[in-house]
Amino acid sequence: xxxxxxxxxLGRQSDGKPVRRPLSPHLQVYRPxxxxxxxxxxxxxxxxLAAGTLLLVAWLVAAASSPAAFARVQGFIASPxxxxxxxxxxxxxxxxLLNGIRHLAWDLGCGFEKxxxxxxxxxxxxxxxxxxxxxxxxxxxxx
Amino acid sequence: xxxxxLGQSGTHSRRVMRxxxxxxxxxxxxxxxxxxxxxxxxxxxxxxxxxxxxIVAMLHLLGAGQPEVARWLQHPINAVLLLCLILASFQHMxxxxxxxxxxxVHNKLTQLAxxxxxxxxxxxxxxxxxxxxxxxxxxx
Ligand code: HEM
Numbered sequence: 600x601x602x603x604x605x606x607x608x609l610g611r612q613s614d615g616k617p618v619r620r621p622l623s624p625h626l627q628v629y630r631p632x633x634x635x636x637x638x639x640x641x642x643x644x645x646x647x648l649a650a651g652t653l654l655l656v657a658w659l660v661a662a663a664s665s666p667a668a669f670a671r672v673q674g675f676i677a678s679p680x681x682x683x684x685x686x687x688x689x690x691x692x693x694x695x696l697l698n699g700i701r702h703l704a705w706d707l708g709c710g711f712e713k714x715x716x717x718x719x720x721x722x723x724x725x726x727x728x729x730x731x732x733x734x735x736x737x738x739x740x741x742x
Numbered sequence: 743x744x745x746x747x748l749g750q751s752g753t754h755s756r757r758v759m760r761x762x763x764x765x766x767x768x769x770x771x772x773x774x775x776x777x778x779x780x781x782x783x784x785x786x787x788x789x790x791x792x793x794x795x796x797i798v799a800m801l802h803l804l805g806a807g808q809p810e811v812a813r814w815l816q817h818p819i820n821a822v823l824l825l826c827l828i829l830a831s832f833q834h835m836x837x838x839x840x841x842x843x844x845x846x847v848h849n850k851l852t853q854l855a856x857x858x859x860x861x862x863x864x865x866x867x868x869x870x871x872x873x874x875x876x877x878x879x880x881x882x
Binding site for chain 1: 783786793797801807809812831832835838842867873875877878881
């Protein structure tokens with residue numbers, strides 16, 4: 600036993616045979632809910648934003664190096680893969696930002712009632728979609 | 743000393759000399775947990791306006807060439823806000839990734855190695871972004 604939490608996973612079958620019980624909540628049989636889905640999405644979007652910093656650093660370093668290096672990075676960003684990454688980054692940023700505000704409200708002790716956190720969760724989903732699409736409409740209009 | 747005396751003092755010292763505190767050390771947050779939590783919230787709050795400003799700035803710079811980006815960063819307000827964004831997001835990211843690594847990498851040695859690599863990469867990325875931003879900001 601190298602993890603102390605395994606002590607909680609010991610169980611016995613009806614014939615007395617010891618078994619290793621699954622970690623709770625057992626995700627394979629746990630019905631996805633807005634609360635749990637947004638919770639893991641916060642983690643995924645945080646990781647996506649972490650990956651996105653690579654693009655930001657490449658963009659800045661290229662701009663500081665030479666106009667030719669900058670043109671190469673701009674070319675990558677304007678390619679189909681670049682667009683896809685940029686779209687994903689926009690959505691991840693809006694989601695993480697909005698759901699992050701939800702987290703900060705909880706830290707202040709607000710929004711803990713069941714109808715409240717269900718409503719705020721769906722508001723985050725809708726606002727993420729609206730802001731992402733709006734940003735891209737504005738962006739494509741300027742481009 | 744005889745062998746049995748050695749063995750005895752061995753068990754003896756393990757049972758008596760190791761306090762409960764020594765056994766608990768290293769398992770918890772060791773007093774750095776509150777700072778970690780607090781800095782993650784402070785950077786999160788700072789990142790709300792900074793990220794929104796950054797999105798607007800990027801829309802403004804869409805399709806711009808290198809000279810336009812340099813000119814944009816030569817404006818002190820843009821340079822200061824971009825540096826704030828860089829500092830806040832890399833600090834916030836580093837704290838967040840630390841929690842994720844601590845959650846999923848259980849082996850103590852692998853966990854330490856993963857954390858150190860992650861922190862080193864974060865530092866290199868942050869310094870690259872800062873130096874690049876400063877160079878552009880001070881360019882003619
Ligand atoms: C835009 C404003 C942002 C806000 C309001 C925000 C808010 C938060 C909050 C409140 C948490 C803690 C969640 C928890 O307790 O589980 C968090 C976690 C995290 N954030 Fe952010 N964040 C923002 C931007 C960013 C950025 C730009 C990055 C990456 C560069 C990032 C990466 C992460 C990561 C990796 C975590 C850890 C997720 C986890 O533990 O599951 N965040 N964020």
